[in-house]
Amino acid sequence: MIDLFSTTSILGLVLLGTTLGITVGAIPGLTGTMLIALSLPLTFSMEPVSGLVLLVAMYVGAVSGGLISATLLRMPGTPAAIMTTLDGFPMATSGQPGRALGLGVGASLVGGLVSWFALWQLSEPMADLSTKLGPFELFSMVILALAMLAGIGDSTRARGLLAGSLGVLVAMPGMHPASGELRWTFGLTFMNEGFRLIPVLIGMFAIGKILQDVTSKDGKVEEVSGNDSAWVSLPVWLSNLFNLVRSSLIGTFIGILPGIGANIGSLAAYMAAKRGSKQPEKFGKGSEEGIIASEAANNATVGGALIPLISLGIPGSVIGAVLLGALIVHGLQPGPLLFRQNPEAVHAIIGTVLVANVMMFIIMVGCAKWIAKLSSIPKKILFPLVTGCCIWGAYALNGMWFDVLVMLLFGIIGWQMEKARLPLAAFVIGFVLAPIAEENLCAGLMASGGSYLPLLSRPISLCLIISAVLLIIWKRKQKESSTDPPQP
16 A cells, blocks of 8 residues: 555646645536546546546545535535534634634545544444344434434524425435325326425535625625634634544444435534533534534545445445446446455555545645635626536536526525524435435335334334434423523
């Protein structure tokens, strides 16, 4: 592995891939999936190892780059950065954009390194564990995640659940995962696949924010200002060491589970940090713990998602699916045979995760001051540019103007939800989780002959269901205790 990355050409590919990933990840509407998919044909003429190095470096850079726009513009460049907006943007608007970026970048590095260690040392046993999780276990895990919706953002339990329920309803149109029947399409062929995530995400967080700022009564736009340093002192990291490690481990584990994704990993880590914090009231208002938890977890999912990919040929994410195609195109067979027949490819993937994370940290810390200067661009110039990027990103996804209309529609919805104080994160997470829950429940019922009994008879599934019930009860008790009148 060391010999492989001692060559200038390989290091140059890592640098190129990481830089392109950061750039694309920082632009709302452009995703790492899009970048890797567009770059895949360019690797056909390259050696398999070189092609894999470039694509994996793009993966690492894209997930990390999403925090830039999430922090400075409250527009997550990637779905994984949704939770970062909750505290990154408030900290940036309070005059500390550099500190917000520094916390996010440092946490990203730690999360990336922890997941790299898991990828290096635990790929085979962890992959074996992931195969033992059936559809009922995955469904139960989604139920647990849905139970967390009530605690998202600065809102009441009812508002969080309402926003999450609206997200679930919006995910319903399209093709049924089990029967293949169309539902709620109103006879429109372009609705057969339902509402795609990227246009919805761009609309809710980017277009909605622009509409909110433009239509504000006082005519003022929430600005990010400040020239503080991105360097965070060692005592700060030591005080957040437990949060860093816990969030990184959560992200790594969730990254291993096929189809869950970095956005769910960041949600789980964020909620764990909020529950364990001595100052939970600061979450959603510029909490250091919130930024660290979100960024450590979403970067940790990168290494986690690669574990089942190289060990079993099972992609743990959408980008993992594209990388699976890259392996096959280059004549490599993912799975146990990959370790025996093409060990250099395995070493290339594992080594790239390590080197790309280090390069990501150096690039983003070194350029933080210039990145933060994005906030000095006048809104009358920035808004048209961002809107243009959003329209281009939504259209380029599938070459359909319908996606642009969806983006604009959900921009209006997001704008109105903000006015009604409904948390956007809960809506988006409900939208993401609903198809996963339905797909796994249908698969489980088909395997069990229509019986729901495995939900309670399988130990892991039972534990997750019990955890979800206890979480709901605990939140209810917490709410009741907070509203009890003080005793004389």
